[in-house]
Amino acid sequence: MFLRTLYILAASFLLVLPASYPACAVDNLIAAVMSSDQPRYREAHNAFLRSMAARGYNATKMKVILQTPNPDHFSLHNAFRKVVAYQPSLIIAYGTSAAEAAAEQSKKMPVVSVDIYSSEEPVAGVFGVSSRVPIKKLLKASQQIGSFRRIGVVYNSQEIGSKRQLDDIRKNAAQQGMRVTGANVNTSAGLDYQLAALMKKVDLIFVTESSVVCRDFERIVTLARGNGIPVISTMPDAAQRGALASLEISPQEQGNVAADMAVRILEGATVGHLPLLPPNRVELHINLRVAKELELVVPLQTLSEANNIIH
The missing domain is CATH 3.40.50.2300 (Response regulator)
Structure with missing residues (x-):
């Protein structure tokens, strides 16, 4: 009876774990947050995953937590509070709103900004790839x-x-x-x-x-x-x-550039030396x-x- 009760308690504990919680130990945990669930961000994210895999960061070496909150201020900040709690190796922020929220919520973690409509003047500490066009x-x-x-x-x-x-x-x-x-x-x-x-x-x-x-x-x-x-x-x-x-x-180009920067960070690059690149295509x-x-x-x-x- 005691063993049966212990089993039930253990099973109940496992059920309350968040669905996105890493199920197994991996070398690198990456959190990705989209400003909203738009096709452009999905395309960029898929390109990011393919590019990371091509560089040797497959499912056994890398775990990705993906959040697609509503685009309002509260939802975005709440999403980043959740992913920061996992202590990821780095964060990928898709879209300007997500990048801004990431800068406020994850000051000690490297954030690769992707597809952001950047301001004309460079902002200290912001790196990744911009979507600003002429x-x-x-x-x-x-x-x-x-x-x-x-x-x-x-x-x-x-x-x-x-x-x-x-x-x-x-x-x-x-x-x-x-x-x-x-x-x-x-x-x-x-x-x-x-x-x-x-x-x-x-x-x-x-x-x-x-x-x-x-x-x-x-x-x-x-x-x-x-x-x-x-x-x-x-x-x-x-x-x-x-x-x-x-x-x-090109969303695909955005994802590829993000992967390049992510690999550089995971392999020890100094974040302060990374640029915010304009779109090439x-x-x-x-x-x-x-x-x-x-x-x-x-x-x-x-x-x-x-x-x-x-x-």
Whole structure:
């Protein structure tokens, strides 16, 4: 009877352990946290895992804890408090909001920032790979296609990367004689109302890198196209999803760069010497199908500058 009771108590103790708790001893424990569960972060993370395995960090040598919280401040900080409790060898933070939360919650642990829309000025202690692209190039390509002067920007004030991109758009648009009107979309429920008001004031819509607008991107494109307004963006696959033009990074490249830095840290590199790298692969995509539907003519010069043309 005593042994049976002891067995039951032991089994009950095991059941309360978190599901993500490392099940076996490994040389390195890595915690990964995404700003939100977006395809771009998933692609980058999968590339990171493949690249780590290619460098010899397989399942027997490395354990990864992955957290995909909601993109709000409380959820992100709570996710980092959980992973910090495991004392990982390093943290991979996908997206600007996750990187900012990591900097506050894990001051003594190395954090590799991935796919972050970084500020223009370098920030001490931040290293990894940025998703910041030359907004001026995308605006210029758009103006070559149509004489757009009133640009509406769909952003989320609760996401740092989205706000930074709005600031970047304002700065570059002013230099090209364009007026900017912002639409702050914090929830999917408020999207239709914000867009309806925005489309009365603009002739071009720029969708920033936000988890809310990413989930509803096709909806934004459909509503805008119904009013004869093209959409542009810097989100990966935006042109494939209906944007007239997009300037895109490669999530795979982001994951590969993150793996390179992670290996350097695990093998003893000094964190203070690691850089925040700009994206190497930045591609201009033009969707000719959308241009035709909106009765827009894409000049040969713009087509010659595009890396990918969707017919």
